[in-house]
Amino acid sequence: xxxxxxxxLLGCLALALVxxxxxxxxxxxxxxxxxxxxxxxxxxxASGGGGSVTMKDIKFNPSTVNVKVGDTVTWTNDDSVGHDxxxxxxxxxxxxxxxxGGTYKHKFAKAGTFKYRCTVHPGMEGEVVVK
Numbered sequence: 374x375x376x377x378x379x380x381x382l383l384g385c386l387a388l389a390l391v392x393x394x395x396x397x398x399x400x401x402x403x404x405x406x407x408x409x410x411x412x413x414x415x416x417x418x419a420s421g422g423g424g425s426v427t428m429k430d431i432k433f434n435p436s437t438v439n440v441k442v443g444d445t446v447t448w449t450n451d452d453s454v455g456h457d458x459x460x461x462x463x464x465x466x467x468x469x470x471x472x473x474g475g476t477y478k479h480k481f482a483k484a485g486t487f488k489y490r491c492t493v494h495p496g497m498e499g500e501v502v503v504k
Contacts, residue, residue, distance in 0.1 A: 422440065422441055422443075422444045423440060423444040423445040423446060423447065424438035424439070424440045424444065424446045424447075424501070425438075425446065425447045425448075425449065426438055426446060426447070426448045426449070426499060427448075427449050427450075427451045428448060428449065428450045428451060428452050428456045428471070428491070428497075429451040429452050430452065431452070431454075431491075431494050431496075431497055432497060433448075433489075433491075433497060433498070433499035435499075436498070436499045436500070437499065437500050437501075437502060438499070438500075438501050438502070439501075439502045439504065440481060440501060440502070440503055440504075441503065441504060442481065442482065442483060442484055442503055442504070443480065443481070443482065444480070444481060444503070445478050445479065445480045445481075446478070446479055446481065446501055447476055447477070447478045448465070448471070448476060448477045448478075449474075449475075449476045450471045450472060450473055450474065450475050450476070451473070451474075452473060453473055454469070454473075454493075455469030455470060455471060455472050455473075455493065456469060456471050456491045456493060456494070456497070457469055457470050457471055457477075457491055457492055457493060458471070458477050458479070458489050458491070459489060459490055459491070459492050460487050460488060460489030460490075460501075461487065461488070462487070463479045463487070463489070465477035468492045468493050469492075469493045481501060481503040483503065484503050484504055485503055486500055486501070486502050486503075487500060487501045487502075487503065488500045489501070
């Protein structure tokens with residue numbers, strides 16, 4: 374009977390570690406805070422425009438966000454696992470570093486299409502189109 378309890382305890386511990394995600398502390402460019410609700414509409418930034426993306430159900434929503442040069446995009450983790458935002462020229466921090474309720478912000482200074490992904494979750498990808 375003791376071996377059975379030990380196996381059950383180890384199984385629960387392993388499940389708890391998986392559920393905790395892959396992250397540590399916050400992000401290195403943006404600051405905590407949370408977000409909920411419909412984040413598909415642009416979020417205001419210091420320059421008066423921007424966009425917002427939620428991370429939920431292992432997806433970026435919307436997967437494509439359109440902003441103007443100089444705008445800031447804010448990613449908010451509304452999921453129960455850690456995520457990150459990694460693109461060419463911008464990175465939120467370590468893999469899975471944005472925990473539930475955390476955010477990451479990046480200001481786009483030039484026009485172009487910037488693809489990004491979560492390095493923890495294959496297929497979790499998005500893009501920012503800057504005009």
